[in-house]
Amino acid sequence: MKSFILGGARSGKSAFAQQQALECGLDVIYVATGQAGDGEMAERIARHRAERPAAWGLVEEPLALADALRAQASPRRCLLVDCLTLWLSNLLAAGDGPLEREIPHLLELLPALPGRVLLVSNEVGQGIVPVHPLARRFRDEAGLLHQAVARQCDRVIFIVAGLPLVLKDRSA
Numbered sequence: 055m056k057s058f059i060l061g062g063a064r065s066g067k068s069a070f071a072q073q074q075a076l077e078c079g080l081d082v083i084y085v086a087t088g089q090a091g092d093g094e095m096a097e098r099i100a101r102h103r104a105e106r107p108a109a110w111g112l113v114e115e116p117l118a119l120a121d122a123l124r125a126q127a128s129p130r131r132c133l134l135v136d137c138l139t140l141w142l143s144n145l146l147a148a149g150d151g152p153l154e155r156e157i158p159h160l161l162e163l164l165p166a167l168p169g170r171v172l173l174v175s176n177e178v179g180q181g182i183v184p185v186h187p188l189a190r191r192f193r194d195e196a197g198l199l200h201q202a203v204a205r206q207c208d209r210v211i212f213i214v215a216g217l218p219l220v221l222k223d224r225s226a
Contacts, residue, residue, distance in 0.1 A: 055170055055225050058203050060177045061213030068136055070213050071172045072106065078170050080132040083111040085122055087141035102136075116144040117152055120159040123167060131169040138175035138203065139196055146192060157199060164206045173203060177212070 057074065061067035075082045084106055090096035103112075115122035119141050126133055135141075145153040164171070179197045184190045204210045210222040 055209065056164060056167070056173070056207040057171070057209040057211065058173045058175070058200075058207040059211050059213060060175050060200065062177055062180070065213045066216035067174050067176075067213040068102075069216070070211070070218055071134055071136065071174045074172055075110075075132050075134045075170075076107070078132050080130055080170055081111070081128075082107070082109075082132045082134060083113055083126045085119070085126070085133055085135045086112065086114045087116055087119065087135065087137060087144065089116050089140075089144065116141065117148060117156060119156065120163045123160075123171070124163055127167045127169055127171075129168045132172065133167070133169065134172045134174070136174040138173055138199060139178065142196055142199060143192065146188070146195065153195070157202075161202050161206060164203070173207070175200060175203070 057071075059067050059071045059074075061070075075084075086099070086102075088095065088099055090099050106112075111126075113122050113126055119135065123133055123135070142153075145156055175196070177200070178193050179200075184193060204222065207222070208224045209220065212219045212221055
């Protein structure tokens with residue numbers, strides 16, 4: 055089953071996804087897309103690591119997400135990807151080549167992945183139109199990515215104030 059978990063900053067989406075992973079009864083591999091580009095981000099990553107169960111595996115992959123998922127997927131595993139918007143940021147920073155290659159690669163692979171997949175992402179399209187062209191492109195690319203991922207997933211859950219709102223559930 056593929057689940058897509060969306061929410062704003064500090065909405066509780068990562069905690070919700072981690073609880074889903076804990077409850078599924080499968081071995082969990084946490085797939086981190088963030089990079090420690092500065093001290094604050096390094097502290098944030100360290101804090102997230104400390105909050106996760108020690109038994110979970112960890113794969114850090116800022117760009118080649120589909121390849122990492124293909125390598126780790128198994129019927130007996132839950133892959134928790136946190137998060138798609140950091141991955142998108144990394145792709146945009148790397149130039150158009152990786153963006154144009156990696157997003158279709160993920161979307162093509164996603165339906166065929168065995169086991170459980172939990173994809174976490176930040177909903178950024180509910181705010182104002184950004185002033186900066188790169189910020190507008192990020193918002194637009196995130197919206198398109200979210201629509202495509204939502205179509206591929208069995209469940210789509212929007213988290214607000216720590217509360218899940220199920221937008222789609224083909225698993226029931």
